[in-house]
Amino acid sequence: METQVKVDLTNFRLETRKWLEENCPISMREPITDAKQLYWGGSKGKFSSEDQEIWFERMLQKKWIVPYWEEKYGGGGLNPEQNNILNQEMSRLGCRKPHINFGISMLGPALLKFASDEQKLHYLNQICKGEVRWVQGYSEPNAGSDLANLQTKADDNGDHFLVTGSKVWTSYGDKGDYIFCLVRTDTSSKHTGISFLLIDMNSEGVTTRPIKLISGKSPFTETFFDSVKVPKKNLVGTLNDGWTIAKYLLTHERQMIGGIGETDKKKSLSEIAIDVLGKNEGILSDTSIRSKISNLEMNEKIFDLTIQRALDEHKAGNNSGAASSFFKYYGTELSIQKEELRLEVNGFNSTEWTSEESRNGLEARYFCRSKGHSIEGGTHEVQLNIIAKRILGLPTK
Amino acid sequence: MALVINEEQQMLKSSTKEFLDLKSPLSLVREMRDNNYNQFSSELWTEMVEMGWTALTIPEKYNGLNFGYVGLGQVLEEMGRKLTVSPIISTVLTSTSLISLSKNEVLKNMLFQEIMNGNKLCTLAHEEGSHHSPNIEISIVSKKDDVLVLNGKKRFVIDGSISDYFIVSANHESEKNVDLILVDSKSEGISFNNKVHMDSRIYSDISFDNVKIEKDNFLSSNGDGFEILEKTLDIARIGLAAEMLGNVQQAFEMTMQYLKEREQFGVKIGSFQSLQHRSALMFGEIELCKSIVLKALQAIDSDDEKLPELASLAKAKLGQVSKLVTNEAVQMHGGIGVTDDADIGFFLKRTRVTQRTFGDSNFHLDRVAKINKY
Ligand SMILES: Cc1cc2nc3c(=O)[nH]c(=O)nc-3n(C[C@H](O)[C@H](O)[C@H](O)COP(=O)(O)OP(=O)(O)OC[C@H]3O[C@@H](n4cnc5c(N)ncnc54)[C@H](O)[C@@H]3O)c2cc1C
Numbered sequence A: 001m002e003t004q005v006k007v008d009l010t011n012f013r014l015e016t017r018k019w020l021e022e023n024c025p026i027s028m029r030e031p032i033t034d035a036k037q038l039y040w041g042g043s044k045g046k047f048s049s050e051d052q053e054i055w056f057e058r059m060l061q062k063k064w065i066v067p068y069w070e071e072k073y074g075g076g077g078l079n080p081e082q083n084n085i086l087n088q089e090m091s092r093l094g095c096r097k098p099h100i101n102f103g104i105s106m107l108g109p110a111l112l113k114f115a116s117d118e119q120k121l122h123y124l125n126q127i128c129k130g131e132v133r134w135v136q137g138y139s140e141p142n143a144g145s146d147l148a149n150l151q152t153k154a155d156d157n158g159d160h161f162l163v164t165g166s167k168v169w170t171s172y173g174d175k176g177d178y179i180f181c182l183v184r185t186d187t188s189s190k191h192t193g194i195s196f197l198l199i200d201m202n203s204e205g206v207t208t209r210p211i212k213l214i215s216g217k218s219p220f221t222e223t224f225f226d227s228v229k230v231p232k233k234n235l236v237g238t239l240n241d242g243w244t245i246a247k248y249l250l251t252h253e254r255q256m257i258g259g260i261g262e263t264d265k266k267k268s269l270s271e272i273a274i275d276v277l278g279k280n281e282g283i284l285s286d287t288s289i290r291s292k293i294s295n296l297e298m299n300e301k302i303f304d305l306t307i308q309r310a311l312d313e314h315k316a317g318n319n320s321g322a323a324s325s326f327f328k329y330y331g332t333e334l335s336i337q338k339e340e341l342r343l344e345v346n347g348f349n350s351t352e353w354t355s356e357e358s359r360n361g362l363e364a365r366y367f368c369r370s371k372g373h374s375i376e377g378g379t380h381e382v383q384l385n386i387i388a389k390r391i392l393g394l395p396t397k
Numbered sequence B: 001m002a003l004v005i006n007e008e009q010q011m012l013k014s015s016t017k018e019f020l021d022l023k024s025p026l027s028l029v030r031e032m033r034d035n036n037y038n039q040f041s042s043e044l045w046t047e048m049v050e051m052g053w054t055a056l057t058i059p060e061k062y063n064g065l066n067f068g069y070v071g072l073g074q075v076l077e078e079m080g081r082k083l084t085v086s087p088i089i090s091t092v093l094t095s096t097s098l099i100s101l102s103k104n105e106v107l108k109n110m111l112f113q114e115i116m117n118g119n120k121l122c123t124l125a126h127e128e129g130s131h132h133s134p135n136i137e138i139s140i141v142s143k144k145d146d147v148l149v150l151n152g153k154k155r156f157v158i159d160g161s162i163s164d165y166f167i168v169s170a171n172h173e174s175e176k177n178v179d180l181i182l183v184d185s186k187s188e189g190i191s192f193n194n195k196v197h198m199d200s201r202i203y204s205d206i207s208f209d210n211v212k213i214e215k216d217n218f219l220s221s222n223g224d225g226f227e228i229l230e231k232t233l234d235i236a237r238i239g240l241a242a243e244m245l246g247n248v249q250q251a252f253e254m255t256m257q258y259l260k261e262r263e264q265f266g267v268k269i270g271s272f273q274s275l276q277h278r279s280a281l282m283f284g285e286i287e288l289c290k291s292i293v294l295k296a297l298q299a300i301d302s303d304d305e306k307l308p309e310l311a312s313l314a315k316a317k318l319g320q321v322s323k324l325v326t327n328e329a330v331q332m333h334g335g336i337g338v339t340d341d342a343d344i345g346f347f348l349k350r351t352r353v354t355q356r357t358f359g360d361s362n363f364h365l366d367r368v369a370k371i372n373k374y
Helices: A002-023 A050-061 A080-093 A102-114 A117-128 A242-258 A269-277 A287-315 A323-351 A362-370 A380-391 B007-023 B026-034 B042-050 B069-082 B088-101 B105-117 B225-261 B273-301 B307-338 B344-354 B361-371
Strands: A134-137 A153-157 A160-171 A178-184 A194-200 A206-211 A220-231 B122-125 B140-144 B147-158 B165-172 B178-184 B190-196 B202-213
Touching (some): A002 A080, A102 A178, A102 A242, A153 A178, A194 A242, A287 B361, A323 A362, A380 B273, B007 B069, B026 B069, B026 B344, B088 B105, B088 B122, B088 B147, B088 B165, B088 B225, B122 B147, B178 B225, B225 B273, B225 B307, B273 B307
Antiparallel strands (some): A160 A220, B140 B147, B165 B178, B190 B202
């Protein structure tokens, strides 16, 4: 038995490798250098190149937009081992993801766990075709760390809800087709008066306003709801039990943000440092920067090992639960430190904001953006509170 | 010397604050940035000149106020609080200091007059690499057909795009000396690459291609160029540290204010002990900064032989603390902190540039070790 499984997996690997080599356009194997090279789909989605479209279409046909979801939902039906192999083979070739969508990374897992069969069939199939671009409506001006304080209300109005209020930090709110929202359906209790609602962004009464970041870019919006009619069937899970879904989903978001530091496939910091600062007797000439880089690398490598260990333990059946908070904290902290160190390495060049040489301040702006990593998806402080409370069991008062 | 500022210096500090509250509120930085990165308000400059700021460190002999660097430090600190955009760093802190050290009396008389009147702006064109260094590798003065010419490339020239004069550091071809030469910014053979940096200020890369120079335009003489340059850099480091002290104090106070206002979980966020402890530690770090900045400013005025070490201590410490405080300030503001709507991000972005200007903490810690022979 055991050996048969192994043989099957080996065959799967070989077939996958062959298929990818034959089907992934060469330009789709280059590292991403610009956000435009990601395809987000949805009604406003545009392909930035012919190859991108070809790659998306081929993966779509293969049902590998979301390879690990069941086939009835439009997924590829791969088991975890197969999915792992696909990921390995894709990164071996450097294949880009054919499609990025919060529907895949955030909403999907929540729907799988909490939605009705009908909802799953409908929404997951849409997601697997890249037809709908999902955005997230959680935070509000007065509900950030204290998310459960949210006030956007959904009043029962017969066959539909009437939604009124505002959300902040909707990523790409101006490009979204649908927004998954936390809304207040009971004002008499805090955590148990929240529901999880799917809202069509084209409904009457929905408007957005861009939020400009210190990086000078505006990938976020405020989203306003003015008596927006939302059909009752768009409620996911039980009325007033949305907080359970929200918490579940936040865990997924945290894992995603925690991984931000790793996707950096550009030149390593030590290589850049050698280019900029030069070597002296075979070692990086600036020894204080040298030890800072090796210190960061130590932590990066050991962090990777820790993620690996957590996955292995998970497979072995030991779930370490609240650890996602630690991963979110530490992963983002490393990425922030790396950007600070990049400035030290690049010196005067590092702060250029508009020049041609700096490609319009690519690094300086990325540095500024990195400051959000310790805030989005629950701040550093909130993650540490969770660790203290849930893992360490420290008393709260 | 007692580590306090005297009454006159205190008065200058207060009047500076009053003036800037009125004429250069934080909103002006945003306005100038949004106005196509405007670098210079002639109205503001004229008023600064009238306040006497351009004459503060000029000796009485040249009709200056001879008020000293502790005084100028107070002005810079207050400007740091408002992130005021003006040519004070380039023209007064750096250029005036260098000119003071020169023995070229003709140039001194001419330049001091022009600077005091606010007629001319001046800047030091010195850096050549990606990191600060006092050494010159590229720029060179040589003789060509009996005339002296300057060739080279300077980087990161503060206010390079608005200055009338550059003071250029260059190696002298025949002698092994550093020359400091006054060059008119409109001279033939000069080309610019003006770059906006993270702090919305423009720094210029400047190429000098066979730029003719007059014998009379040397600010260095008898091989004193490097000495003058080093001392000027030390003064500039200390003055910039004073600005950074203003940056961190303002960012810190704005953050403490926010902790007292913002509510989450039904309480002011300032009631969370994790934020309280970090705030208390920052308070302590800023106290340390005040000590070293004042000590270093006094060392300029008293011509203390420890000036190089104090300059490096000041710049290294302020580099570290300004990084700490601006990061914490943004973090404690939460999401609002990384939006352009909030002012706090301007402090983060300004200090990331000042951290590196005239040498970052790595450079200065290394220099402290060298000065102390380890
Ligand atoms: C770049 C970016 C992207 C974002 N994307 C999204 C998104 O896609 N969807 C979405 O819904 N939201 C998003 N957010 C919002 C984000 O989740 C909130 O900003 C975050 O939860 C913090 O809330 P706040 O901004 O209201 O800060 P506050 O909660 O007001 O926090 C202010 C400070 O107080 C601290 N603090 C708060 N409570 C405690 C406590 N109990 N103990 C100790 N310290 C505490 C915080 O850590 C922070 O330092 C995004 C934010 C950013 C910056």
